[in-house]
Amino acid sequence: MELGLATFADLAADISPEQRMKNLIEEATLADDLGFDVFAIGEHHREDFLISSPAIPLAAAAVMTERIRLSSAVTVLSSDDPVRVFQDFAQVDLLSGGRAEIMAGRGSFVESFPLFGLDLDDYDELYAEKLDLLLKLRERTHVTWSGRHRAPLRDAGVYPRPVQERLPVWVAVxxxxxxxxxxxxxxxxxxxxxxxxxxxxxxxxxxxxxxxxxxxxxxxxxxxxxxxxxxxxxxxxxxxxxxxxxxxxxxxxxxxxxxxxxxxxxxxxxxxxxxxxxxxxxxxxxxxxxxxxxxxxxxxxxxxxxxxxxxxxxxxxxxxxxxxxxxxxxxxxxxxxxxxxxxxx
CATH class of the missing domain: 3.20.20.30 (Luciferase-like domain)
Known part of the structure; x- marks a missing residue:
């Protein structure tokens, strides 16, 4: 059984965001040194959690670690653009030599929906549609796709491609x-x-x-x-x-x-x-x-x-x-x- 570590990078009142970011990267590098199998970072859009885009600190961890797999926990896919999610994690995969993963969730916090102009009444439909597109993006470089909540793609090339043939996507519930x-x-x-x-x-x-x-x-x-x-x-x-x-x-x-x-x-x-x-x-x-x-x-x-x-x-x-x-x-x-x-x- 693999053993991993997750964090939301909780931001306490007595610590600056800059210091909490440094602490986060120290946790990731120590997890790698200690033999943990996975290090995962959550996405939030509120003042008590530091990270709004997990791919950015994961990219920093990628160049400072050697073996540990690097994942979101979770990516709030319902309120994000699957193309950007794929591109961001493909770059983490390239930086890490093939160690990136996406943990895709609907989100238990909902601050991101009004922030990005989305309707909470579409909560599940947004997730299902965007997960469908994300899975198609990892299968082929050029994608044709259409849905209700995003502009269609017609034989669109999506780059860069990751090291891994199929970027791992987990469903988080x-x-x-x-x-x-x-x-x-x-x-x-x-x-x-x-x-x-x-x-x-x-x-x-x-x-x-x-x-x-x-x-x-x-x-x-x-x-x-x-x-x-x-x-x-x-x-x-x-x-x-x-x-x-x-x-x-x-x-x-x-x-x-x-x-x-x-x-x-x-x-x-x-x-x-x-x-x-x-x-x-x-x-x-x-x-x-x-x-x-x-x-x-x-x-x-x-x-x-x-x-x-x-x-x-x-x-x-x-x-x-x-x-x-x-x-x-x-x-x-x-x-x-x-x-x-x-x-x-």
């Missing part, structure tokens, strides 16, 4: 059955973001995805699944909580007030980081146990952890990354490999 079925029908890999509740309630979504994949006649091998959760690794459970709990709750309550969620406190946090909760925070042993529990549920191919949540101190994030690489990743990889090995005759 937060719980929409419609999006899961779409990913399976198209034969695209799926990323499921689990930010609350119990992970087992997402099992039917992954099963639905695999059913849609089979119904469409796709090879099961193309049906890769990634699970993305919040998490943090401390030397002990108490130290993880000391670094992570307060910034995490502050961020979740800030977003929750906008969305009408009930406030969360220590009791809710304890439930989330319990053995069957959604947050993978605690000692290395506790985090490894959580990841293996989730692998029992989903049998997924990739796990992506989001550590730099809210105002978690940058130095604490780096230490958490180091503990994950040293004390969690080897345990998880060894056990997943053991489980996948054929039973002795």
């Amino acid at each position: 937060g719980g929409s059955p419609q999006s899961v079925v779409r990913a399976g029908t198209l034969g695209l890999p799926l990323t499921v973001a689990i930010i609350g509740g119990r992970p087992e309630r997402f099992v039917p979504l992954v099963e639905l995805y695999r059913e849609a994949l089979a119904d469409a006649g796709h090879d099961p091998a193309v049906g890769k699944v990634a699970i993305n959760t919040h998490g943090f690794v401390g030397a002990t459970s108490a130290r993880a909580d000391a670094a992570f709990a307060a910034p995490y709750l502050q961020m979740m309550n800030r977003i929750g007030r906008e969305r009408g969620w009930p406030p969360s406190g220590r009791r809710e946090y304890e439930a989330l980081r319990s053995p069957r909760g959604a947050v993978a925070a605690g000692s290395p042993e506790q985090v490894a146990e959580k990841l293996l529990f989730e692998h029992d549920l989903f049998g997924h191919d990739r796990y992506v952890i989001q550590m730099s949540v809210g105002a978690v101190e940058h130095a604490e994030v780096l230490r958490s990354m180091e503990r994950f690489a040293a004390d969690v990743a080897p345990v998880v990889r060894e056990e997943v490999t053991r489980r996948a090995a054929p039973a002795p005759a």
